[in-house]
Amino acid sequence: MNYLKLFFSGFFLLVLFSYGCCRLPEKNVFLLLPSPDGQTGKIVITNPAGSQLLTQPNQATEISKAGEAPSTPFIMEEKQIRDLFGAALDAQPLPAQQFLLYFKPGSTELTDESKKFFPEIFQTIKARNSTDVSIIGHTDRVGTREANFKVGLTRANFIKETLISSGLDPQIVEVLSHGEDNPLIQTEDGVPEPKNRRVEITIR
């Protein structure tokens, strides 16, 4: 008889444990994850019944059905996260890869340093099997904004032609200019800044 009691109370505790402590959320789940850089941002989940702000790594909220408010946030364990989101997380692509090429002032001539990147750019496109490459031209603030837009475009097109003549597929390339409007280093108008005279190549 005592054994039976023990068995049932043990069973009861087990049920309590599995539902109360570490149950796997089964419904609609919203989970905040740490970014690859180690930082954790924020997400806010909102519907007409309420709102929850998540700020901690692996913090989640659940909405059991439409019309109900997001639950009090809880922390999910690694295993639970794998069980629910493993397939989606494993399908994340490699982050885009970026190369910065620098120019001699007012010209489309690359600095000697930058010319050395070409083999690596081709290697990266090939290794990733990329079908999406952006070439964006940027300038410093010497000269008018309008002229700089054109200089940025000329630089980006020059790089595009150079890469195409080396075998890059023109179908996968997009060329843009941000002119002087997207500097790496903020300067007053008219100031030459070698770090802003650049073409960014993004390989996705």
Added chain:
Amino acid sequence: MAILLWLPSLTQAEEWPVGSIRTLKGTALVERQNQKLAAKIGDKIFIGDTLKTDSEGSLGIIFKDNSLLSLGPNTILTVKEFLFSPAEGKLSLVARLLKGTMASLSGIIAKLSPESVRLETPVGNVGIRGTKFAVKIQESSMESPQPDS
């Protein structure tokens, strides 16, 4: 003048690809204007595309702002809005997850304009402040959709 120079990107925005498929497992479909296309790695993604994975499928895309978005099995997601023209201040990324699982890592749009990034689901919307997150929506939630807020 800068505005004039940027006009071409505005008028053609709808026809321009907003991202591409980078990973794929099992079978996945891209629904585009009543067409059903079998997804392949390297395929371009456009505004309005609906992505569907089967019970063994998964799929990952990179958007033009370098955001990453991936879907687990039995998932349906629509790309509703995408604008990425920093020089014009035109930034927006809105997707709708109808069912299944997804994971996302924010890109440049979320960095420049966090309020312009949103994930909609049948049970509530997610606002994103530059981060990685994951969402699961169960199928029965599809039957009683929430009005957009």
